[in-house]
Amino acid sequence: MTEQAARAQLLRHLTDTLRSLPPGSALARRHPDLPKAAFAAGTTSRYENDFADVEEVDGPASYSIAYWVVGAPLADSDRYFDLVLDAWRENNWLTQVSQDAPRAGYAETADGFTFALRQSIQGYLSLFSSTPRFWPGPDEGTPLPDHIDRPT
Numbered sequence: 001m002t003e004q005a006a007r008a009q010l011l012r013h014l015t016d017t018l019r020s021l022p023p024g025s026a027l028a029r030r031h032p033d034l035p036k037a038a039f040a041a042g043t044t045s046r047y048e049n050d051f052a053d054v055e056e057v058d059g060p061a062s063y064s065i066a067y068w069v070v071g072a073p074l075a076d077s078d079r080y081f082d083l084v085l086d087a088w089r090e091n092n093w094l095t096q097v098s099q100d101a102p103r104a105g106y107a108e109t110a111d112g113f114t115f116a117l118r119q120s121i122q123g124y125l126s127l128f129s130s131t132p133r134f135w136p137g138p139d140e141g142t143p144l145p146d147h148i149d150r151p152t
Helices: 003-018 074-090
Strands: 026-028 034-038 043-046 061-070 094-098 104-108 115-119 127-128 148-150
Touching: 003 026, 003 074, 003 127, 003 148, 034 127, 074 094, 074 104, 074 127, 104 127
Parallel strands: none
Antiparallel strands: 026 061, 026 148, 043 061, 061 127, 094 104, 104 115, 115 127
């Protein structure tokens, strides 16, 4: 898998997750209620080369990005959290939920993408995601958008 293909597939998984939420929901790096709490544009992290007999400078990499779930009223935070986890289960993603407060849910897709949904004490939801490892190439791929609207 190339980085470009990994980013494109990650965007598809994020968009599919949004389909489970009510109209008006979106993912955004900046939350309108939390202007100082912005997530980075995404990070490509390189791993040390796993193959000791190969003399390459760079090993495989993965791409990670985080978003706020916006459009979810704080009073409905638990319902939105459950809708996301239910969607992941319906897609047959390996899913687990932390019993500790604040709530957290985790998923891994059959193709190796990972997700973590976190609920803050105040009720804000954030979604962290990562691609499986890929070998970096000359094309990093299209950056993921700052804002992803729920598809209609």
